[in-house]
Amino acid sequence: MEYTMRWYGPNDGVTLNDILQAGCTGVVTALHHIPVGEVWTVEEIKIRKSIVEAAGLTWTVVESLPVHEDIKKRDGKYLQWIENYKISLQNLGKNGIKVITYNFMPVLDWLRTDLFYKTPSSALALRFEWVAFVAFDLFILQRPNAKKDYDEVDKIKATNYFDTLSEKQKEDLAKACMQGLPGSKEAFSSEKILSLLNEYAGINEEKLQEHLFLFLNEIAPTCESSGLQMAIHPDDPPFPILGLPRIMSKAAHARKMLEEVPSNAIGLCFCTGSFGARKDNDLQAMFKEFASRIYFLHLRSTQRDNEGNFFEANHLEGNADLFSIVKLSIEIEQKENRTIPMRPDHGHQLKIDDQIESYPGYSFVGRLKGLAEIKGMDMAIKRMIH
Numbered sequence: 001m002e003y004t005m006r007w008y009g010p011n012d013g014v015t016l017n018d019i020l021q022a023g024c025t026g027v028v029t030a031l032h033h034i035p036v037g038e039v040w041t042v043e044e045i046k047i048r049k050s051i052v053e054a055a056g057l058t059w060t061v062v063e064s065l066p067v068h069e070d071i072k073k074r075d076g077k078y079l080q081w082i083e084n085y086k087i088s089l090q091n092l093g094k095n096g097i098k099v100i101t102y103n104f105m106p107v108l109d110w111l112r113t114d115l116f117y118k119t120p121s122s123a124l125a126l127r128f129e130w131v132a133f134v135a136f137d138l139f140i141l142q143r144p145n146a147k148k149d150y151d152e153v154d155k156i157k158a159t160n161y162f163d164t165l166s167e168k169q170k171e172d173l174a175k176a177c178m179q180g181l182p183g184s185k186e187a188f189s190s191e192k193i194l195s196l197l198n199e200y201a202g203i204n205e206e207k208l209q210e211h212l213f214l215f216l217n218e219i220a221p222t223c224e225s226s227g228l229q230m231a232i233h234p235d236d237p238p239f240p241i242l243g244l245p246r247i248m249s250k251a252a253h254a255r256k257m258l259e260e261v262p263s264n265a266i267g268l269c270f271c272t273g274s275f276g277a278r279k280d281n282d283l284q285a286m287f288k289e290f291a292s293r294i295y296f297l298h299l300r301s302t303q304r305d306n307e308g309n310f311f312e313a314n315h316l317e318g319n320a321d322l323f324s325i326v327k328l329s330i331e332i333e334q335k336e337n338r339t340i341p342m343r344p345d346h347g348h349q350l351k352i353d354d355q356i357e358s359y360p361g362y363s364f365v366g367r368l369k370g371l372a373e374i375k376g377m378d379m380a381i382k383r384m385i386h
Ligand code: DNO
Pocket: 063, 064, 101, 102, 103, 109, 110, 182, 233, 236, 271, 273, 274, 298, 345
């Protein structure tokens, strides 16, 4: 396993040296300052690469090279954006990048209703609560179709829930749900989300899936010639929200993509936290089935309840059995003689993390704790095998 942490670039409060001291050999980063769709030039990539290498770290995984909304909808300037995407891929390949992570979630990236959920130790975790989300949709976003998308029970629960919230709690709920894209300090507004949602009116799951497969088959030859592996990140949360289609939430979705896009350059980012938020996703079975096309690992765990709610648990607790996943990764690495990059994905916000400014989920000490636990487990499993 190659140990990395996500680094948001020179503006990240967590420094490259912090990441090196934590025990990583590499970082996962992106050129967040380049607008979605524009080409990542060789010069810009080189600048980032040299900063990373000067700190004694490597950069082999990009997260994310974002896919323009026009490509997901196949409208507007999507052909231009695909051409640009290919040029960015070539430029990244020339600079030693091996894996590209991206997602195909319309409009939003990952979404939680609470960014500061207090766990029993008082460490703060990210949490998704269904009733809170319905309340957000009905009363804060006021999406025109929301009322008909939920059943009566959900609507009553959400109304009662919303009535108990103070103004401050309502504000926090709005902030959590509209936090903007990863790496961006710019939040979404209700108007912005509503207008983006409108553009997806005619696009159902089947259509979005078709658009993903077309896009991937179009870029696969470039990935092959540039020595790159595409690793799609699962939907998070892994079920439909805001009336939007979801196409990478469960085993059947991943299976279909790997069948429809046969190139080995196209594979998965196995995020145990995102896939694991669904009860019907058997993580071990999925890992075994897709192993040879898993190119990147996001290791974290979620604790679910029976109502579609979950919070991000300590890495070695909750519903995802990371011991089994690490063991399976070691087996596939040995069998196929390759190294899979990993990162501890999100971490808890510990008290001491208040001292360093970081993005939600990307605290330093909280992630370091997860990384160290996983690293110890990895070493122990290897020693037991030999
Ligand atoms: C959530 C995170 C995501 C991920 C992007 C990849 O689990 O890992 O923000 O980085 O969706 O495009």
